[in-house]
Amino acid sequence: MTTTQTVVLDEVRAAYGDGERRLVALDGVSVAFERGTFTAVMGPSGSGKSTLLHCAAGLERPAEGSVAVDGVVLDDLSEDDLTRLRRDRIGFVFQAFNLVSALTAEQNVSLPMRLAGRRPRAADVVAALAAVGLTDRLRHRPSELSGGEQQRVAIARALISRPAVVFADEPTGALDSVTSRHVLDLLRALVDEHRQTVVMVTHDPVAAARADRVVFLADGRIADDIRQAQTAEDIAARTTHLEKSGVGNTVHSGATTRPDEPEAPASVSQREETGVRRSAHHDSVRRSDHTYEREETSPDRAANRQDADHLEESW
Numbered sequence: 001m002t003t004t005q006t007v008v009l010d011e012v013r014a015a016y017g018d019g020e021r022r023l024v025a026l027d028g029v030s031v032a033f034e035r036g037t038f039t040a041v042m043g044p045s046g047s048g049k050s051t052l053l054h055c056a057a058g059l060e061r062p063a064e065g066s067v068a069v070d071g072v073v074l075d076d077l078s079e080d081d082l083t084r085l086r087r088d089r090i091g092f093v094f095q096a097f098n099l100v101s102a103l104t105a106e107q108n109v110s111l112p113m114r115l116a117g118r119r120p121r122a123a124d125v126v127a128a129l130a131a132v133g134l135t136d137r138l139r140h141r142p143s144e145l146s147g148g149e150q151q152r153v154a155i156a157r158a159l160i161s162r163p164a165v166v167f168a169d170e171p172t173g174a175l176d177s178v179t180s181r182h183v184l185d186l187l188r189a190l191v192d193e194h195r196q197t198v199v200m201v202t203h204d205p206v207a208a209a210r211a212d213r214v215v216f217l218a219d220g221r222i223a224d225d226i227r228q229a230q231t232a233e234d235i236a237a238r239t240t241h242l243e244k245s246g247v248g249n250t251v252h253s254g255a256t257t258r259p260d261e262p263e264a265p266a267s268v269s270q271r272e273e274t275g276v277r278r279s280a281h282h283d284s285v286r287r288s289d290h291t292y293e294r295e296e297t298s299p300d301r302a303a304n305r306q307d308a309d310h311l312e313e314s315w
């Protein structure tokens with residue numbers, strides 16, 4: 001890892017299930033995300049985008065390979081150390097587990113800093129929420145906010161705690177085009193004004209066109225990596241080309257299923273024990289010949305619950 005690289009994945013392999021149902025979701029992926037850059041991760045459904053994000057963010061442990069974030073190698077960190085690292089250095093803009101439901105927008109924005117033992121100035125919290133256009137929503141809880149407003153609270157949190165990297169999973173997926181543009185402007189500002197690193201999974205070529213780089217995944221591998229500025233049309237054409245050329249059309253056939261390999265250390269049951277789980281929108285995915293049951297709760301919901309418990313004592 002060089003000092004300019006915020007996130008490094010080296011030969012990362014991730015797998016789910018075992019025996020006949022074993023499925024290789026990431027098949028030896030090596031990629032680095034440099035400081036102060038905005039990368040879009042694209043690819044067909046099931047190509048491994050969320051798994052890549054989850055491994056890079058320390059939410060899932062890969063079966064093989066190495067992950068480093070902001071100079072820290074995650075591979076052998078304890079669950080507590082991983083939780084701390086996520087709080088201190090990583091921002092999440094994930095639809096399924098952005099915010100702690102019992103806390104107001106203001107409290108959610110302050111949360112990572114408070115958990116790290118720091119008390120952000122109230123004026124800074126208000127300024128961060130003002131920057132994302134939520135001055136009149138300070139005391140609202142997530143259930144009282146729209147999807148776009150919740151995304152913006154998560155971004156305000158990244159504005160105030162300044163994590164080295166912000167991972168965003170389909171941040172514009174549920175938003176209208178005006179709100180999407182606003183959310184993308186905010187993510188761009190994290191990069192352009194504060195040299196934070198943003199890695200965003202998206203299916204939307206318009207959203208990807210706002211990034212500096214587009215990494216395409218197919219069948220758990222990197223199929224393309226484009227660094228020049230791209231128009232949404234170019235990105236859409238590239239996606240179509242990759243699909244037509246057959247990349248990504250063999251999702252989870254025998255070619256990527258390796259029953260003879262040793263069991264991944266982070267099996268589903270182990271992840272359940274450690275509270276590391278997949279997000280709610282990943283409940284069950286049907287492929288042509290298989291249905292993979294997904295876990296229903298989110299990694300950070302468990303962490304959030306823990307965090308919320310601590311918080312009740314200290315707020």
Ligand SMILES: Nc1ncnc2c1ncn2[C@@H]1O[C@H](COP(=O)(O)OP(=O)(O)OP(=O)(O)O)[C@@H](O)[C@H]1O
Pocket residue numbers: 016017023024025043044045046047048049050051052252268278282285292293294295
């Ligand atoms: N917890 C799990 N248990 C079993 N299989 C899983 C689990 N999580 C992911 N998978 C499988 O791993 C593969 C990669 O999933 P992943 O969510 O990373 O894909 P994706 O590219 O993000 O897909 P999408 O665009 O549909 O969200 C998929 O085939 C998926 O069914």
